Amino acid sequence: MQKRPLLAIALTAAAALALTGCSAGSSGSSTDDGKVRVVASTNVYGDIAHTIAGDAVEVTSIMSDPNQDPHSFEASAQSQLAISKADILIENGGGYDDFMETLRKGAKNSSQKVLNVVDISGKKPVDGELNEHVWYDFPTVAKFAGELTDALSAADPSQKSVFEKNAAAFTEKLDALEKKESDLKSRYAGEGAAITEPVPLYMLQAIGLEDKTPEDFSKAIEDGTDVSPAVLQQTLELFSNHTVKLLAYNEQTSGPETEKVLAAAKQAGVPVVPVTETLPSGKDYIGWMNANVDAVATALGE
Known part of the structure; x- marks a missing residue:
């Protein structure tokens, strides 16, 4: 049902030039301290990432103010910098957060793992319409949790058992939500x-x-x-x-x-x-x- 990109981008020319200097030519690991960094377009996916990753991973949400109108959101130069350092990017997709694609291209970090939740859902437009609000669909969120667990485990194999345990607990709670809906x-x-x-x-x-x-x-x-x-x-x-x-x-x-x-x-x-x-x-x-x-x-x- 989505017809327009929900979130807009506002980066000044000066900020964009400064960030190009920070991120140009980066490849492989985005940082040198060994810390896995996840950047999510909204705090919905940021919270899920933190739940599964625990304290082993640094999670940043681009849009996190609950009082912010998503339709008037403006990504900042700080957002671009965070994305340039990310190992895993989480975007909703489906036209909801197209700003992530733009910021990702500016980051020039070819080694990043990108998780597009609409793509993970497998949902397709019907008569040209797609409801992109897939975080309200619990089977989709369960699929996303599995993909995220795999990405985190690949980024930090030493924490794989922790990620899998946390993901299992999270998925069990999703199952309980689906049971409520079914009842x-x-x-x-x-x-x-x-x-x-x-x-x-x-x-x-x-x-x-x-x-x-x-x-x-x-x-x-x-x-x-x-x-x-x-x-x-x-x-x-x-x-x-x-x-x-x-x-x-x-x-x-x-x-x-x-x-x-x-x-x-x-x-x-x-x-x-x-x-x-x-x-x-x-x-x-x-x-x-x-x-x-x-x-x-x-x-x-x-």
Whole structure:
């Protein structure tokens, strides 16, 4: 469903020239201290990397401020420098974080291992549309955890057993999340849900909920374009007609149309499930996703 790169890049010419001097011609190990360095596009993947790697690896997340609107994010010269020193790069892919590709090309570090999570997922566009928010899809995250464990083990074989043990514990928790989704699906499959953007759609679908939102509405919100009055009215009627059991509302990107939808849901007594694209402060990935699934369950009447 993604139509535009979600994150923009802003590097001044002077900073870019300075960083070219730092990174040009680098190959092989990115640093001389033996420390494995992982750089992730967002703190979602950074947290997963830290969970699996533990203290044996240095992990940096390019976008880590939970109050940052992902649509207006600007990568800095410091981000370029971090990428130039990375041994493993984690990007979402699917057009979500194209800034990583640009920064990676500027880093000129040919030995880096790049993990593209959309590629790892195996998901393909359907009718030209791809929902790139794959971190809400637990089977994809499990695949990514396996690929990351292999990459970390190759980078530091002495810690392989630690990485594998941590990954096994993480995957077990993902299995528990999938079980929660399956239990909810057995009771609520076919119920309607509304979204402002397709951020949590993989989770809602795993629970068996049907997205009733007019596609032109969520597409316009994600693309940052205007919603036609007719489409907005169709969306508002989902709540006044009680067609949906809940509204999944992206708190990190809002505007006049989404605020009207939020108000309509509240007025109709339809539960609102707030969602975000990046990890909230004080949460780890598993805790965050447990809270999201539990919020959906509560909204459904559990």
